Amino acid sequence: MSEVMRRLVALLRRLPGVGEKTAHRLSIFLLTSPPEYGRELARALQEAVERVRPCAVCGNLSESTPCELCADPRRDRSLLCVVERVPDLMAIEASHEFGGLYHVLHGVLDPLKGVGPAELNIEPLFSRLSGEVREVILALSASVEGETTALYLRQRLQDRGVRVSRIASGIPVGGELEYVDRGTIGRALSGRREM
Amino acid sequence: MFITEIRTRNFRNLADEKVEFFDGINVLTGNNAQGKTSVLEAISILGNLHSFRTRRLREVIRFGEKNSDIFGKFTRSGVEDELLIRIDGLGRRIIRSGKQVKDIAEVLGCFPVSSFSPDDIDIIKGGSLVRRRFLDKGCITLFRHFFENHRAYYKALLSRNRIIKTQGVPEDDLLKSYESVMAVSGIELTKMRRSLVNILRTSIRRKNFLENKGAIVDIKYKSGIYSEKDVAGDEDEYRRLLFDKRSIDFQRGFTTIGPHRDDFVIMIDGHPAREFASQGQKRLLAISMLLSLIEETRKAENTPVLLLDDVSSELDSKNRRELYNELSRIGGQILLTTTDSSLYEEIEIPIRIYHVETGRCTIKMERNI
Ligand SMILES: [Zn+2]
Numbered sequence: 001m002s003e004v005m006r007r008l009v010a011l012l013r014r015l016p017g018v019g020e021k022t023a024h025r026l027s028i029f030l031l032t033s034p035p036e037y038g039r040e041l042a043r044a045l046q047e048a049v050e051r052v053r054p055c056a057v058c059g060n061l062s063e064s065t066p067c068e069l070c071a072d073p074r075r076d077r078s079l080l081c082v083v084e085r086v087p088d089l090m091a092i093e094a095s096h097e098f099g100g101l102y103h104v105l106h107g108v109l110d111p112l113k114g115v116g117p118a119e120l121n122i123e124p125l126f127s128r129l130s131g132e133v134r135e136v137i138l139a140l141s142a143s144v145e146g147e148t149t150a151l152y153l154r155q156r157l158q159d160r161g162v163r164v165s166r167i168a169s170g171i172p173v174g175g176e177l178e179y180v181d182r183g184t185i186g187r188a189l190s191g192r193r194e195m
Numbered sequence: 196m197f198i199t200e201i202r203t204r205n206f207r208n209l210a211d212e213k214v215e216f217f218d219g220i221n222v223l224t225g226n227n228a229q230g231k232t233s234v235l236e237a238i239s240i241l242g243n244l245h246s247f248r249t250r251r252l253r254e255v256i257r258f259g260e261k262n263s264d265i266f267g268k269f270t271r272s273g274v275e276d277e278l279l280i281r282i283d284g285l286g287r288r289i290i291r292s293g294k295q296v297k298d299i300a301e302v303l304g305c306f307p308v309s310s311f312s313p314d315d316i317d318i319i320k321g322g323s324l325v326r327r328r329f330l331d332k333g334c335i336t337l338f339r340h341f342f343e344n345h346r347a348y349y350k351a352l353l354s355r356n357r358i359i360k361t362q363g364v365p366e367d368d369l370l371k372s373y374e375s376v377m378a379v380s381g382i383e384l385t386k387m388r389r390s391l392v393n394i395l396r397t398s399i400r401r402k403n404f405l406e407n408k409g410a411i412v413d414i415k416y417k418s419g420i421y422s423e424k425d426v427a428g429d430e431d432e433y434r435r436l437l438f439d440k441r442s443i444d445f446q447r448g449f450t451t452i453g454p455h456r457d458d459f460v461i462m463i464d465g466h467p468a469r470e471f472a473s474q475g476q477k478r479l480l481a482i483s484m485l486l487s488l489i490e491e492t493r494k495a496e497n498t499p500v501l502l503l504d505d506v507s508s509e510l511d512s513k514n515r516r517e518l519y520n521e522l523s524r525i526g527g528q529i530l531l532t533t534t535d536s537s538l539y540e541e542i543e544i545p546i547r548i549y550h551v552e553t554g555r556c557t558i559k560m561e562r563n564i
Contacts, residue, residue, distance in 0.1 A: 017284060110371075111357040112350075117369060142351045144376060151372035 005031070057128070059104030060119045062087050069093075069102060076100045078134040082125065082153065084108055084141060092139065100137075103128065108145040109152060117152070128155070135163040196271040196307065197528035198238060198500050204264040205257040208554040212542040213311040215548050217561075218270075220522060224536035224559070225551035231532040234556060235310060235502040238530065240491040241267040241278050242308025242500065244299060246288070252282050266496060269306055271497070278306060293484040307336060307499035309492065311506055316485050319477040323458040329488070330388050330459070333395075335497055336492040338387045339476045343381040348454060356449050370441070384454040385418055385428065391410050392459050392492075398487035410463050412480065419456030478509050482518060490525050503531035512538055519544060 001009075005027060012023040030038050054060065055067035062068060069075065079100025083089050089102050105120045130137075134155055140146040150166055154162075157164045197218040204211045209230050223231040231246070236255070239247050246252060256263040262283035269276045279290040289296040296302050309332055318326050334341040355373040358365045396414045420433055436452060444451055461468040461480060468480055489501060507515050515538055522529055523544035532538075539548055540560060548560040 021285070109354075109372075111354040111361075116358075117366065144347045147347075148351065148354070148372045148376050150374050152368055155371055157370040 054104070054106070054121075057124075058100060058102050059086075059106060059124075060089055074099075077132045079137065080125075080128065080135070080138055081110045081134050081137045083139050084146065084149075088139065105140075105149070108143070108149040120149075122153070125153075126160070129157075129160050129162060133162055135165065137165050137167060139167040183192065196269055196497055196500065197471065198241075198306075199268045199270050201234070201241070201268075202238055202264075202266045204239050204266075205260040206237055206263045206265060207255055207257060210235050210553075210555045212555065214549075214556045216528070218528050219526075220519070220531070220546045222536060222539050222546060222548045223530065223532045223551050224534065224539075224548060226534065227552045230554040230556070231551045232504055233554070235504050235530060235532060236549065237265045238267065238500065239308050239310045239502055240265055240280060240282075242306045244280070244289070247310050247312065247412070247504075252287055253284055256282060256284075267306070272411075276305070278302065278526065298311065304342070307497055308502060309336065309499040310502035310504065311485060312504040313506060316481045316506060318481055318484060318561055319461060319472065323456070326459055327388075327455075327457055330391055330457075333391050333488045334387045335493055336495045336497075337391065338385065341387050344383040344387075347376055348380040348384055350381065350451060352450055352455055359444055359450070371438075374437045377437065377450075378430040381420065381454050382428060382430050382433055384421060385405070385457070388454070388457055389416045389418070390498070394488050394491050394544075395484065398491060399483055410476070411465070412468075412483070413462040413465075415462065417458045417460060417461045418523070419454050419458070420452055474550050479514065482510070482514075483505070486518070486521055486525070489522075489527075493525055493527050498527050501527065501529045503529060505532050505534075507531070507533060516542060 002159045008027045008030075009020075009023045012018055012026050013020065018026070031040070046048045051063045052061050053063075053065065055062045055070055057070045058067060060067045060069060064071070076099045079098075080103055081089075081092065081098060081100055081107060082103045083092070084105055084107065086104055089104055092098050103121070105122065105125075107115055107120050109115055109117065109120065113122050126175075136153075138150045138153060154164050154166075198216055200213055200215045202211075202213045203209045207230070214234065223234055225231055226490075236246055236248050239245075240252070240255070246255065249255070260283060265280045267278050269278070277292045280304075281288045283291070289299065291302060311332070314321075315325070315329060316334070318329050331341075331345065335345075353374045355370065355377065357374070358370060392414055393416070399412050399414065418428070420428055420436065420556055421477075440451055461484070463472050463476065463480065468477060472480060485506065492499060507518055510518060519539065519542050522531075523546075536548055536559070539546055544562075546560075546562050547558060549556050550559040
């Protein structure tokens, strides 16, 4: 394999869910397709990477900061929905059931993978609370990691004068949340939704 | 539920052939290293998605080959189900009745298989880990939410340990959230293990083996949360205990209390069997405990296929005969391995005996009564 191709494979491998085999398949697909496709893809990627960034306020992906959602005057500023990842936000948005604002953590706490509070978009959440926010809704997955993250946030939120509620996962908010880990930790924990 | 056939490809030293089993006692005989344990291993991978022999699944792939298949057919109340597991250098793929399974939760627990080797039943002489694992093998069949609670507890425990070890002064709120998960799932674990010990306690009294007949056997559960009290406890108390132990835990670098330190003691005539029982008594006690556990799990809704690897090897022929009679009485599907099949041939129970040699499994004898 040529050096250029090896580099391509190595970069593709870093994408989530892409292993050695898939990386090879993708690179061969790209290199045997008409070259316009590869160029177009590279351009789109470059443009997106340069223009789309996490919103400094909520963490949503957008071309502007604050993002369209944060800037929308029709949204209810007293409600804040905390989600793990951008696709969860998109899933809730698609349901048209929620009119408040969001906060994307970009992950969940997992000390075994080296993810502590500092690695997540958590501190900016607290700086948002001084404003009009009256209720924080935690829409996190029912995995052990999601559950502990919710408990942690609740503890830090409880003496801030905001209501904290938890959306029982598995019960979709109109649409469907995209769960990273669909394993639930059972009745023992799921019985405790009221926070 | 029982397994009707398996077929492997490139799996260790087994021949790429179909082997059929019957819903009763299947005995695999033959010399060592001929493939008896590999047959059990293949079945345990079908049921549990991991091997009792190795942590690295790729080790089962025959030398020089790229991948390996295990295919099995199961029957539950007359309904057939098929499972294919394909193992390659990167991992495994699960195909159920022709369809690829994406989430292992869809198959975990559907094909319950429970395996015991001599190490698993070394519950008198062995360490507390052996005894916890022994209990957990029963709990997973008997209690619906055992698996989730077990997973949640150990994940939270390892996370707490990691935080303790890597951070000088851990954030209180962070520790608290892991302790909450540990308290909730840990109490559930405690309840389930404790109730299984109580079930076994009643059962083992009726199940003393030959030389042990007449001896009074008792089992005591020792909670890893409370060193002395035999109580189920409640979450809030447990959470307080975890909080109180923090400074000690920081010093030692790990969590000092909790179900990960659970244990039970087997008593014989009022004394701990570990110190007071003879070698022979210990062996028989362990087998009696195993039989009690098997009998209790046979009462579950979806009874596991039982794999017994070489567990009778240390018994003399009188005790072995009693073990087989007892297994036959308890019923359900059992696959067991032994180097000596002479006894099975004369004993009057429904049985199928296979001879395993250089990876090939052939039926040697069958008896239906
Ligand atoms: Zn925003």
